[in-house]
Amino acid sequence: MALPQTTAEASTPPLRSALQPRRQGAQVRTGALRWLLLGPALLIVMATVLYPLVSSLITSFRDWRLIYSPTPGPFVGLANYARAFTDGGFLNSLRVSTEYLFISVTLTLLIGLGIALLLAKPTRLNIFARTLLILPFAVAPVLKGYSWRFMLDPDAGVYSRLIGAVVPPLKGYLWLGHEFSALLAIAMSEVWGWAPLFALMFIGALGSIPAETTEAARVDGATNTQIFFRITLPLLAPVIYIVALLKIISALKMFDQVVTMTGGGPGNSTQTLYYYVYQLAFRNLDMGYASAVSYLLVVVMGLFAVLYVRVLLREH
């Protein structure tokens, strides 16, 4: 640790690296206060995160059907995990979640980019429009589901009527009654929240592209398309990477709108992983197997989480 300093030179310039101990703070910030301030939060995090994480892991090696017994059953080794790979319901939910992930991530990025390019010029109207961009995100996911279900309702839905007017064969089409369009509708309800937010991030990144770059390219005879693909897109790449990861993680958690829009149907075509685990645990009360499947979900999400956290740490 650094020697005690009492002179005014102690406040070193802000260039100090994080690896050097803080000279002043070293002896002033005391250990007693440290644990007093950190303790309560740590205790709660351990009780609400660490405990269930360990408990779920233990349960995942047991046979425990809450219908038959209020206490955990015998250990069955890896049987619950083995069961998942031959369970049609689980494999189906894996497929649904993967499809959903691709649909929603692609749509969010494309629409987000579209909005960003539309509002890129800082006119007064655009700046006002940007303010509105965060609003859909704050809407409760349950309500996102309900508003889209309402707008796609074949009788009362304003969107389904508009689409029917433009494309007559789709008049009265049951959007939530067909496998692919139901998944698409769920994706749209989420895209509506995320795309504007991503647009804001893209606008921020677009703003950091110097005007000289694009002008120089134009002078050299580049077309708009070339400028977009050769300059704009590569410079946006880091932001696109971050938001794609963020969207993947959120897509894997899709649950709320499945409940409010489709209930997993038609058939089991919109049963996402989250929804399937929910069914196993809180409908079938098959706690052992549900824990095992939820741990498989932990592994999948963990992979993307590690990638995301790596970006975060680069920023810090």
Place this chain on the structure above:
Amino acid sequence: MAFPLLWMLLTAFKTQADTYSPKLFFQPTLDNFRAVFSNPIFLGSHVWVSALVSFMTVAITVPLGAAAAYVISRHRFRGRETLSLLILMTQFIPAVVVAIPFFTLFRSLNLIDTATGLVILYLSFALPYAIWLLRGFFDALPVEVEEASFIDGCNEVQTLRYVTIPLIMPGILVSAVFAFISAWNEFFFALILARSNTQTLPIAIQGISGAKGPEWQQVAAASMVVMVPIMVMSLFIRRYFVEGITVGAVK
């Protein structure tokens, strides 16, 4: 993008007939709001439950989160970075993993269908999130300000009180709003725990169904009650919104 919001707003003031023949211009009515605030839906009681649970979540999350974030940002101790990373990683744990053990535990403790049970579950994601978000605010605060206060002879508690806390207020506000929104909008835990006493608003809205499915104009009216306070709060902290969602990944 704003159209669905506008459409829900309009629908909230429509009669059933106007709802089912989509019109832009109509004779507005307040009947839907009357309907959802009276029996059998009785939205008022759900607003109370939601507000109670959200405020309790904020009241625990923000002070404890700020205290922990301060220590992680300003103190040097062994395992600091590891701890900080673990706290961040909790954000990526699926809620189902947390829900299963607590569900079985709460059944034996009689905490199913209680506000306490719900708040405990909400702390599992709200507290680590607040710690990480506030850490960003502390890190952005130049340490020299605090050091100047130490040089003037203040001890750490005095410095916190007169220098650090006043300067970190924006961060406190932002994390309070985020904690509130996350609890207010939460659906998964509420669906598992709520029976009849502690149905939060998102659960209550599920119940607004006639014989032929949801009464859309009533759903729209109830949605407005849920959405409007959240929108006002969001606009209030819009400068920090993107940073809050990405926990600081996009600067």
